[in-house]
Amino acid sequence: MTRHDSKDLRANEVVIDPPKARDAGLMFVGLVRTPFTTRDLCPRQGRLDGPDCRLELEPDWESALEGIERFDHLDVLYWLHESRRDLVAQSPRNDGTTTGTFALRSPVRPNPIGLSRVRLIRREGPVLIVKGLDCLDKTPLLDIKPERCAYTPPAPDKAADTA
Amino acid sequence: MTRHDSKDLRANEVVIDPPKARDAGLMFVGLVRTPFTTRDLCPRQGRLDGPDCRLELEPDWESALEGIERFDHLDVLYWLHESRRDLVAQSPRNDGTTTGTFALRSPVRPNPIGLSRVRLIRREGPVLIVKGLDCLDKTPLLDIKPERCAYTPPAPDKAADTA
Numbered sequence: 282m283t284r285h286d287s288k289d290l291r292a293n294e295v296v297i298d299p300p301k302a303r304d305a306g307l308m309f310v311g312l313v314r315t316p317f318t319t320r321d322l323c324p325r326q327g328r329l330d331g332p333d334c335r336l337e338l339e340p341d342w343e344s345a346l347e348g349i350e351r352f353d354h355l356d357v358l359y360w361l362h363e364s365r366r367d368l369v370a371q372s373p374r375n376d377g378t379t380t381g382t383f384a385l386r387s388p389v390r391p392n393p394i395g396l397s398r399v400r401l402i403r404r405e406g407p408v409l410i411v412k413g414l415d416c417l418d419k420t421p422l423l424d425i426k427p428e429r430c431a432y433t434p435p436a437p438d439k440a441a442d443t444a
Numbered sequence: 445m446t447r448h449d450s451k452d453l454r455a456n457e458v459v460i461d462p463p464k465a466r467d468a469g470l471m472f473v474g475l476v477r478t479p480f481t482t483r484d485l486c487p488r489q490g491r492l493d494g495p496d497c498r499l500e501l502e503p504d505w506e507s508a509l510e511g512i513e514r515f516d517h518l519d520v521l522y523w524l525h526e527s528r529r530d531l532v533a534q535s536p537r538n539d540g541t542t543t544g545t546f547a548l549r550s551p552v553r554p555n556p557i558g559l560s561r562v563r564l565i566r567r568e569g570p571v572l573i574v575k576g577l578d579c580l581d582k583t584p585l586l587d588i589k590p591e592r593c594a595y596t597p598p599a600p601d602k603a604a605d606t607a
Contacts, residue, residue, distance in 0.1 A: 322604050383512055
């Protein structure tokens with residue numbers, strides 16, 4: 282993780298000394314490839330009519346894509362590997378006013394997991410071509426899920442679903 | 445993590461020996477409290493008119509909730525701590541047909557991060573009362589984000605947003 286100094290802070294931003302990570306390790310299942318090779322080139326929010334991006338799965342996980350073509354929209358989770366993790370209150374406008382981290386979609390958060398809803402354009406083997414991302418090129422990929430609105434669980438209902 | 449035997453597998457489900465987790469440790473920022481104290485009691489999908497659930501933040505992170513009351517809907521990320529992580533193809537109906545893990549919203553995935561869109565009912569200090577969760581009681585909480593549809597970044601646009 283990139284190291285950060287207190288000089289990175291804006292007025293009134295609040296830092297804590299966060300507890301050490303506990304027993305939940307992630308594995309990277311691939312890489313996100315975008316045209317955004319520097320932070321300045323990243324938009325604040327991805328657009329579903331934006332440039333094509335690529336979700337490149339590692340070979341082990343290619344067959345986990347089976348059946349994904351029938352979904353138009355996906356939730357993509359990725360690891361914002363350059364983000365600091367200790368800000369509780371942030372000042373996005375750098376004007377002295379702050380907002381709590383959980384009321385922002387800033388990449389700076391205790392667990393810097395990015396979440397984008399993307400449009401699936403096509404699959405090419407272990408690669409999905411999608412639109413709607415805003416993250417840096419080469420961001421580690423964590424997970425892909427069908428977007429919930431279009432998703433019906435293939436397993437039968439449980440008692441708890443019909444109660 | 446719970447240990448799993450090959451006898452947990454259904455017909456045609458595929459297991460790999462996944463790579464070890466790499467350099468991305470998570471920290472739990474609180475606990476999710478639901479009425480679902482066993483897996484059988486968990487619905488397959490949460491309902492926005494379901495029972496009240498609680499997101500209980502650890503004291504360090506309470507002030508990261510500042511400003512969250514203005515959002516009706518939140519994305520909640522949590523750690524499905526009882527899930528196995530090595531299934532590439534799954535058979536939700538247990539009928540011999542399989543679907544790739546990334547084309548399912550099953551809790552069984554390489555990084556068992558649950559994602560629910562919830563309705564915020566109210567805040568009580570370090571606790572958010574929400575509806576729409578389907579996870580086990582005492583699931584570790586990873587992150588809370590305002591739902592994207594209602595969210596406008598408070599920071600000014602960057603060149604990449606208006607290009």
